[in-house]
Amino acid sequence: MTALPATAVAGRAAPTRAPRGNGFRTRMARRAPLLPALLFTIVLTQLPFLYTVYISFLSWDRDHPELGKKWAGFDNFRAVFSDSGLRSAVLVTIQLTAMVVIVSVLMGLGLALLLDRKFLGRGLVRTLLIAPFLIMPMAAALLWKHAFYNAQFGLINGAINGVRGWFGEHSPTHWSMLSAHPLISVAIPLVWQWTPFMMLILLAGLQSQPGDVLEAARVDGASNWQIFRAITLPHLRQYIELSVLLGSIYILQAFDAIYTITRGISDTTNLPFAVFETQVDSGDYGLTSAEGVIIVFGTIVVATFALRVTSSLFKEGTR
Amino acid sequence: MTATQSAAPPRTRGHHADDAQTRAVTRMTRGRGGLVLTALAWVAALVFFFPILWMVLLSLRSESDAATPKLFAAITGVNYDGLWSGDVRIAILNSLNASITSTVLVILLAVPAAYALSIKPVKKWTDVLFFFLSTKMMPAVAALLPIYLVTNDLGLNDNIWALILVYTSANLPIAVWMLRSFLLEVPREIIEAAQVDGARLPTVLTRVIAPVVMPGLAATALICFIFAWNEFLFALRLTGQNAKTAPVFLAGSIAPEGLFLAHLCAVAFVVCLPVLAAGWVAQDKLVRGLSLGAVK
Numbered sequence: 001m002t003a004l005p006a007t008a009v010a011g012r013a014a015p016t017r018a019p020r021g022n023g024f025r026t027r028m029a030r031r032a033p034l035l036p037a038l039l040f041t042i043v044l045t046q047l048p049f050l051y052t053v054y055i056s057f058l059s060w061d062r063d064h065p066e067l068g069k070k071w072a073g074f075d076n077f078r079a080v081f082s083d084s085g086l087r088s089a090v091l092v093t094i095q096l097t098a099m100v101v102i103v104s105v106l107m108g109l110g111l112a113l114l115l116d117r118k119f120l121g122r123g124l125v126r127t128l129l130i131a132p133f134l135i136m137p138m139a140a141a142l143l144w145k146h147a148f149y150n151a152q153f154g155l156i157n158g159a160i161n162g163v164r165g166w167f168g169e170h171s172p173t174h175w176s177m178l179s180a181h182p183l184i185s186v187a188i189p190l191v192w193q194w195t196p197f198m199m200l201i202l203l204a205g206l207q208s209q210p211g212d213v214l215e216a217a218r219v220d221g222a223s224n225w226q227i228f229r230a231i232t233l234p235h236l237r238q239y240i241e242l243s244v245l246l247g248s249i250y251i252l253q254a255f256d257a258i259y260t261i262t263r264g265i266s267d268t269t270n271l272p273f274a275v276f277e278t279q280v281d282s283g284d285y286g287l288t289s290a291e292g293v294i295i296v297f298g299t300i301v302v303a304t305f306a307l308r309v310t311s312s313l314f315k316e317g318t319r
Numbered sequence: 320m321t322a323t324q325s326a327a328p329p330r331t332r333g334h335h336a337d338d339a340q341t342r343a344v345t346r347m348t349r350g351r352g353g354l355v356l357t358a359l360a361w362v363a364a365l366v367f368f369f370p371i372l373w374m375v376l377l378s379l380r381s382e383s384d385a386a387t388p389k390l391f392a393a394i395t396g397v398n399y400d401g402l403w404s405g406d407v408r409i410a411i412l413n414s415l416n417a418s419i420t421s422t423v424l425v426i427l428l429a430v431p432a433a434y435a436l437s438i439k440p441v442k443k444w445t446d447v448l449f450f451f452l453s454t455k456m457m458p459a460v461a462a463l464l465p466i467y468l469v470t471n472d473l474g475l476n477d478n479i480w481a482l483i484l485v486y487t488s489a490n491l492p493i494a495v496w497m498l499r500s501f502l503l504e505v506p507r508e509i510i511e512a513a514q515v516d517g518a519r520l521p522t523v524l525t526r527v528i529a530p531v532v533m534p535g536l537a538a539t540a541l542i543c544f545i546f547a548w549n550e551f552l553f554a555l556r557l558t559g560q561n562a563k564t565a566p567v568f569l570a571g572s573i574a575p576e577g578l579f580l581a582h583l584c585a586v587a588f589v590v591c592l593p594v595l596a597a598g599w600v601a602q603d604k605l606v607r608g609l610s611l612g613a614v615k
Binding site: 027030031032033034036037038040041044045046047048049051052055110111114115117119120121122124125126127128129130131132133134135136137138139140142143144146147148150152153154155157158159192195196200249252253255256259260271272275276279280285288289292293295296299300303307 | 353356357359360361363364365367368370371373374377385386387388389428429431432434435436439440441442447449450451453454455456457458459460461462463464465466468469484485487488491492495545548549551552555556565566569570573579580583584587588590591594595598599602605
């Protein structure tokens with residue numbers, strides 16, 4: 001990718017310690033420690049992308065090596081844009097990301113408010129709440145799919161059957177969470193894992209509120225709700241933006257949950273999974289590369305916009 | 320520092336640490352309302368923790384017990400028998416190798432880079448910093464095919480080094496951002512004082528900067544380790560029988576036929592344990608690290 005978003009904020013940046021001395025040696029001495037990391041990143045992220053761009057203009061089918069690799073012009077891109085499956089993948093990606101990010105930020109906010117006071121066992125409560133975030137995503141996906149959603153031995157149906165048993169209904173239900181709500185089934189483990197993360201960021205925000213202002217408001221007779229609306233929420237704004245930004249970066253790329261829980265069936269294929277499928281299952285290397293290129297450019301547009309909106313978050317980084 | 324300082328609440332936060340403390344105490348809500356909130360917090364914690372508890376409980380049951388959902392059943396360790404001798408061990412050792420080696424490489428590359436972006440910044444350092452961040456926003460799946468093709472051409476398929484290099488490049492931007500934010504905490508005055516006293520660069524690095532930055536360095540390493548340990552997409556594509564890592568092994572440990580839930584839960588718990596333990600120990604540092612230093 002390019003350094004495009006950087007320019008969006010660079011204008012406001014003013015380094016504290018402007019490099020002193022402009023001698024060649026000084027400049028080189030300053031740059032030298034940066035070079036290995038920069039070179040490594042360019043070689044391992046930018047070169048593969050250039051290779052993807054190149055392949056996206058080829059007609060290259062893994063399963064038909066006899067056809068060779070031929071120049072295809074924009075054929076692959078035309079195919080991508082006329083593919084209704086990919087349009088639906090864009091929609092699923094947006095739906096899933098919005099759903100997971102909004103729900104986990106709201107629940108994270110609720111939990112952060114609950115934890116922003118002293119009570120018995122606060123440390124233990126926090127530790128228990130963080131745990132889902134520390135579970136391997138693959139383990140979380142498998143756990144929810146088999147131990148909770150499964151129609152025969154899953155806990156959801158187990159609980160339904162238990163309740164039905166109290167009412168004298170003893171034939172087991174065959175309801176299936178997975179077939180009834182496939183996309184929500186994918187979203188639940190993600191929300192479960194990301195809510196603790198949002199809670200941690202928002203809790204850090206709550207605890208950084210200036211105590212004297214809150215005290216003054218209380219002395220002046222403001223109610224809890226008024227304090228929340230007028231002081232806490234504006235203060236939290238940049239923390240909410242940050243959690244939305246970071247959450248979106250990760251959920252847009254969600255792959256493990258979809259691969260494990262639905263394998264993309266019944267309209268749960270998001271963009272990463274769609275690209276993966278074209279690549280591994282159909283073996284159309286030209287097409288999968290064109291999909292990749294389009295997604296990267298789409299991401300640049302969205303990220304530039306998002307960074308413009310939220311760049312205040314990193315203002316501190318520009319001191 | 321500069322004019323942007325005033326517009327940056329996170330920097331001023333240090334001064335409010337004491338206020339936050341007193342506020343928390345004064346807000347120690349008394350009476351019935353407080354009890355309700357406390358109870359709510361506890362219920363939420365138990366709800367969120369329950370799936371993990373359920374995983375552990377299922378892993379301690381026989382397959383037939385696990386197949387019928389009920390709260391209580393006989394406890395058995397049978398699912399953990401032989402776990403360490405089988406393929407799980409190979410997968411865990413591969414994961415450890417990929418995670419630890421890539422984390423060491425990341426730190427070796429990121430420390431000098433972060434230094435050049437904070438203590439002695441190069442010109443245009445914001446551009447460099449945001450270049451690193453922008454590589455994180457690029458969907459990883461777009462790099463999957465070229466990396467797969469190149470590793471094949473180099474004869475690195477099913478070789479753990481392919482994953483090590485991928486994880487190093489994936490975590491490097493995060494580490495640079497995090498370490499930079501930790502390095503900015505080293506008081507400028509101390510460095511200058513040491514230099515006035517005649518300390519040379521190696522001395523300043525090891526005696527002045529290192530002690531302040533060490534906890535941040537540990538947090539950075541931990542987060543790189545976690546991301547590498549959990550990664551699935553590239554591990555699935557780039558490894559086979561030899562270099563298979565824990566998440567790939569876990570995904571393959573569901574039997575298409577018969578009962579497998581208890582066994583699955585045992586394997587899942589074992590592969591989650593390292594990160595769970597490390598994360599709990601370092602939970603304070605985790606937030607700051609994961610928010611790239613934007614939140615303290």
